[in-house]
Amino acid sequence: MKVYLKLFLLIFIITISSCGTTHKLKKDFKNHQNDSEFFKGFVLYNPETKTQIINHNGSKFFTPASNTKLYTFYSAYKTLGDSLIGLEYYKNYDTLYIKGTADPSFLYEFEGSKTIPFLKEHDGPIVILDESLDDNRFGNGWSWEDYQYYYMPERSLFPMYGNVFTYAMKGDSIAAHPSFFKKNITVLDSIDMNREFEENQFYLERLDSTLNYIPFKTSTKIVAELLSDTLQKPVHVMSKKSDLDFKPFYSIAVDSVYKQMLVVSDNFIAEQLMLQVAKKVNDTYNAEDGIEYILENHLQNLPQKPVWRDGSGLSVYNLFSPEDTVHLLTKMYQEIPLDKLLSYFPVGGENGTLRNWYGGKEKPYVYAKSGTLSNTYCLSGYIITKKGTPLIFSYMNNNFNQSNSNIRKQIQDHLSKIYEKY
Numbered sequence: 001m002k003v004y005l006k007l008f009l010l011i012f013i014i015t016i017s018s019c020g021t022t023h024k025l026k027k028d029f030k031n032h033q034n035d036s037e038f039f040k041g042f043v044l045y046n047p048e049t050k051t052q053i054i055n056h057n058g059s060k061f062f063t064p065a066s067n068t069k070l071y072t073f074y075s076a077y078k079t080l081g082d083s084l085i086g087l088e089y090y091k092n093y094d095t096l097y098i099k100g101t102a103d104p105s106f107l108y109e110f111e112g113s114k115t116i117p118f119l120k121e122h123d124g125p126i127v128i129l130d131e132s133l134d135d136n137r138f139g140n141g142w143s144w145e146d147y148q149y150y151y152m153p154e155r156s157l158f159p160m161y162g163n164v165f166t167y168a169m170k171g172d173s174i175a176a177h178p179s180f181f182k183k184n185i186t187v188l189d190s191i192d193m194n195r196e197f198e199e200n201q202f203y204l205e206r207l208d209s210t211l212n213y214i215p216f217k218t219s220t221k222i223v224a225e226l227l228s229d230t231l232q233k234p235v236h237v238m239s240k241k242s243d244l245d246f247k248p249f250y251s252i253a254v255d256s257v258y259k260q261m262l263v264v265s266d267n268f269i270a271e272q273l274m275l276q277v278a279k280k281v282n283d284t285y286n287a288e289d290g291i292e293y294i295l296e297n298h299l300q301n302l303p304q305k306p307v308w309r310d311g312s313g314l315s316v317y318n319l320f321s322p323e324d325t326v327h328l329l330t331k332m333y334q335e336i337p338l339d340k341l342l343s344y345f346p347v348g349g350e351n352g353t354l355r356n357w358y359g360g361k362e363k364p365y366v367y368a369k370s371g372t373l374s375n376t377y378c379l380s381g382y383i384i385t386k387k388g389t390p391l392i393f394s395y396m397n398n399n400f401n402q403s404n405s406n407i408r409k410q411i412q413d414h415l416s417k418i419y420e421k422y
Helices: 002-035 065-079 115-121 179-184 220-231 254-263 267-282 287-297 322-335 338-343 404-421
Strands: 039-046 051-056 083-092 095-100 126-130 164-170 173-177 185-188 202-205 212-215 235-239 247-253 366-373 376-384 390-398
Touching: 002 051, 002 404, 039 322, 065 254, 065 267, 065 287, 065 322, 065 366, 065 376, 083 115, 083 254, 115 220, 115 247, 126 220, 164 179, 164 202, 173 179, 173 185, 179 185, 179 220, 202 212, 220 235, 247 254, 254 267, 267 287, 322 338, 322 376, 322 390, 366 404, 376 404, 390 404
Parallel strands: 095 126, 126 235, 185 202
Antiparallel strands: 039 051, 039 390, 083 095, 083 247, 164 173, 164 212, 366 376, 376 390
16 A cells, blocks of 8 residues: 555655646746747647647747757658668760769768769769759758858759868868869959859958858769769769650668768758659659648648748748647657657757757757747757657747757756656
8 A cells, every 4th residue: 555655655756747848838938928029839748648738829820940859850750761862874886975963962071972983893984874954953942152162052853972172271282172163263352252152253351261161063074074083083964854864863761861961950851852852753853742732642731831942942932830849750750660769860968950059957858840040040850858758749839039059058957857757
């Protein structure tokens, strides 16, 4: 009898503690809504008991920033299979014909990519078909003036090196990768831009040793020249032909690509994956075709119908609710083994975009995707509480006029209380 009494008292204390934390958090959010000038939403959900613990503005729409990549990840996971198609090819006697498939991994420093060995093994002529996307190089709602910054490379059908040129002053010389563009660099005493908008003319400040990551403009002609330089043999361009029986060549397993996209919040990978999704489900390289298919066939039961315009979250037109994102994360929790699922995410206090935040004193407990734009910070993912309970959350902040650090501190305080008490 005493054992049952002790067990009852323990459960009662735990329940009271959790209820007290829930009440305090709800009060914090209510006070924020009354006193604050910016917009905040938070949903906390227990997928095992199927109970919603907290819902503050959960049905309201927010600009999600890179939380959009969670939707891109799920889209790719549901459609692309175990490996990415690196290119399509057709062999005719000694000639190898190839065309791009929007593969983000090509020459992007992924171990195990098979495309370059495949091309090097071919002894005869290589011909690349002159094809282009069924989409714009920049997404709908992107800030086009950011064209010269590393986080906004162009979308393309045959990307190479992440569509980014890396260069810096090293003493009196210039280090550049790929070296093909080194001839296009002008060194000046001072600069006000890194690259011309419509051409691959780059600028470098003479005394600045900072490593520059600058997107380059791409085309089939440039891809052929880059490939020739990389393979050390000619690569020719030919007009599009529809009578060749092309076959897919698989380049790399998807897991490392998905992890790179989520852990470091790689916009380039996200955009290219949505193009591959669109090709798979609609036979077009148009991101919005892929998005429409996913919403109609895999995410048709979202609590609110979102506005979803790109793969990366760069678009200021994207609108998702915290309830939408918790719904998505719940589907992922139900469909993907937990250890595998968490391995894709940044880990609080350990790596990626969360390496300096949300760390645990004893062990990591936050596995989540952040999203940052001007006056926007969102965080959505999973908490494994001190008791080992998995919880799903989406915390979204829009239109604040203070530092991101202040917002992160508020989130960190709330998540640590949830970790301790639930």
